[in-house]
Amino acid sequence: MNALKSLFKGVVQVAILIFISMAMNKIVDVLHLPIPGSILGIAVIFTLLKTRVIKLEWIEQGANWLLAELLLFFIPAAVGVMKYIPMLESDGVRILIVVIFSTFIVMASSGLTASRIAKRKENQS
Amino acid sequence: MITGLLCLLITIALYYVCKRVYKVKSSVYLSPLLVTPVILIIGLLLAHIPYETYNAGGKWLSSLLQPATIAFAIPLYKYYNVLKKHAALILVSVLSGSVVAIVSSLLLAQSMHLDNALVSSLVPRSVTTPIAMSVSQVIGGVPNITAVFVIITGLLGSIIGPMIVKMFRIDNEVARGVLLGTGAHGTGTSKAFELSSLSGTISSISMIVAALFTLGAAPLILSLFSR
Numbered sequence: 104m105n106a107l108k109s110l111f112k113g114v115v116q117v118a119i120l121i122f123i124s125m126a127m128n129k130i131v132d133v134l135h136l137p138i139p140g141s142i143l144g145i146a147v148i149f150t151l152l153k154t155r156v157i158k159l160e161w162i163e164q165g166a167n168w169l170l171a172e173l174l175l176f177f178i179p180a181a182v183g184v185m186k187y188i189p190m191l192e193s194d195g196v197r198i199l200i201v202v203i204f205s206t207f208i209v210m211a212s213s214g215l216t217a218s219r220i221a222k223r224k225e226n227q228s
Numbered sequence: 229m230i231t232g233l234l235c236l237l238i239t240i241a242l243y244y245v246c247k248r249v250y251k252v253k254s255s256v257y258l259s260p261l262l263v264t265p266v267i268l269i270i271g272l273l274l275a276h277i278p279y280e281t282y283n284a285g286g287k288w289l290s291s292l293l294q295p296a297t298i299a300f301a302i303p304l305y306k307y308y309n310v311l312k313k314h315a316a317l318i319l320v321s322v323l324s325g326s327v328v329a330i331v332s333s334l335l336l337a338q339s340m341h342l343d344n345a346l347v348s349s350l351v352p353r354s355v356t357t358p359i360a361m362s363v364s365q366v367i368g369g370v371p372n373i374t375a376v377f378v379i380i381t382g383l384l385g386s387i388i389g390p391m392i393v394k395m396f397r398i399d400n401e402v403a404r405g406v407l408l409g410t411g412a413h414g415t416g417t418s419k420a421f422e423l424s425s426l427s428g429t430i431s432s433i434s435m436i437v438a439a440l441f442t443l444g445a446a447p448l449i450l451s452l453f454s455r
Contacts (some may be wrong), residue, residue, distance in 0.1 A: 120295040127298070137443065139358035142436060144298035152305040156323075159305070166299035169292065171419045173262045175243045176293040179286030180357070181265035181379050182239075185272065186279045190373070197340040199384075201350055202377065205332040206385050206411050209354060210392045213325025214407030218400045220317045 109164070116165025123148065231277065232284030239286060256387045261415055265383075296358070297414065300436075303429040310426065311433055314402050318430065319397060321403075322437045325410035329354040330442065330449050335394040341455025345370055351450065352442055353377035354385075359439040364444045378413065386419045405430025410438050 125146065128141035136143065151157045151159065184191070246260035246267075272282055283290075304311065311318070317403035337347040349369035352360040368422055378385050389408045398404055401424050408416035409431030417435050423430030 107346065112274070117295065120298055121292075124295040124298050128294075137362075138440070139362070140296045141297035141356075141358065142439065144294075145301045145304070145436065148298060148301035149304055152301065153308070159302070162299075163302055164361075168301040169296035169299045170303075170421065173296050173414065174259075175240065176289050176296055177261060177379065177382065177415060178239055178243060178264050179283055179290045180293075180375065181383065182268050182272070182282060182286065183279060184247050184265070184379060185269045185389055187373070187376050194342060194346065197342055198346070198350070198377070199380075201336040201340060201342075201355065202331060202381055202384055203388065205329065205336055206354065206381055206388050207334050207392070209325050209329045210385070210389055210407040210411035211396060212328050213321045213410040214392055214398050214403050215396060216324055217317055217321035217403035217406040218396075220320065221314075221400045221402055224317070 113164045113168050116162050117168060118165075120165050120169065128166060229284060231281050232286075234285070235277070235282045236285030236288055238263070238271075239268060239289065248427055256390055259383075259386055261386060261418075262383055293414075300417075300432040303425065304433060307429040309427065311429070314430070315333050317402065318406060318434060319437065321406045322410050322434045323441055325406070326354075326438045326441045326445070327449065329410070329438075330446050331453070333452065334453055344368070344375070348450075349373040350377055352411065352446055353381045354411060355439040355442045356435060363442060366447055382412050382415030386415050388412075389419055391417055401426045402430050406434045409434030413439070 108155040124140060124144055130136070131138065131140045131142075131143055148157075148162070152159060243260055243264050246258075246263045249263075250258050250260055268282075272279070333350045333353060334347065337350045342350070345368065347369075348367045349364050349371075351367060351369065352363035352374060354360075355363075355378070357375055360374050360378045361371035363369075364371045385408070389412060392398065392407060393404055398407070404423055405420050405427040408420040408427070410416075412419070413435050417428060417431040420431035
């Protein structure tokens, strides 16, 4: 019985989050904001939690479900790469070189910057 | 429609099988985000099913991406104090990383003699899809192609990220979050949550900061480099 109740709670909370995300898209659309609905949604939920207008328990379980299966939601987009197989056949190797090297440099530079700053902080305190 | 629905069910089932396998043997090459689409693409090509038919079912999963992104507000709220403590560090590292992302994508793509539309489509590839697509639009890229580069970056980033962590011995949880969120948006963040919930949270905020910065600064940085 408890398991069923918790399942129901999770489903309702996911539905709430879906509803919020649709509402945010509408707001962005009507006000012509330069940011996507998802970023506005993060800001709005965060603010509502911080000002205690909504309680963490109301959405936490649903949010945890969605975050745990995040990769699943990327898969149809990843399958979409198949539409571009002709482009990848002609330019794919060069594109991959750009993506691999650039991602490597970005991650190494931001990661090393962050760990240097963190170390310096540790030494100071 | 029936095929679409079947594709949806197969995607979910296959994803859970891949996730199981990954739990037993967590090599980066067995990441569900890499293996699941590869198997699906091969299957669709062999069965001569066009992507549009697949996506009639698949789009239901994609539509959950946005509520899932909004759900990042919860770890941000829970770890607010940690974020505040590391605010300066996160800001400095993410902003420098974002500049490196834009400039290195541009210069590398130009040096590969890719045509201009592809170069511009590659520039915003390291940030989350909706932002990357609108930046691409502004700077003369093709938003749909940018979306493909974003997902390729995500796939490769979730392999390259852990390699960098090992190679440079980055043992700081905050730094791990920063590099994954800055370099590989949502998929990097998902990887970061595998490492620890602190890394995941830092990665979510890094992803957001990188997206907003790129939205504002990419056109300016590009104008510096335009000939």
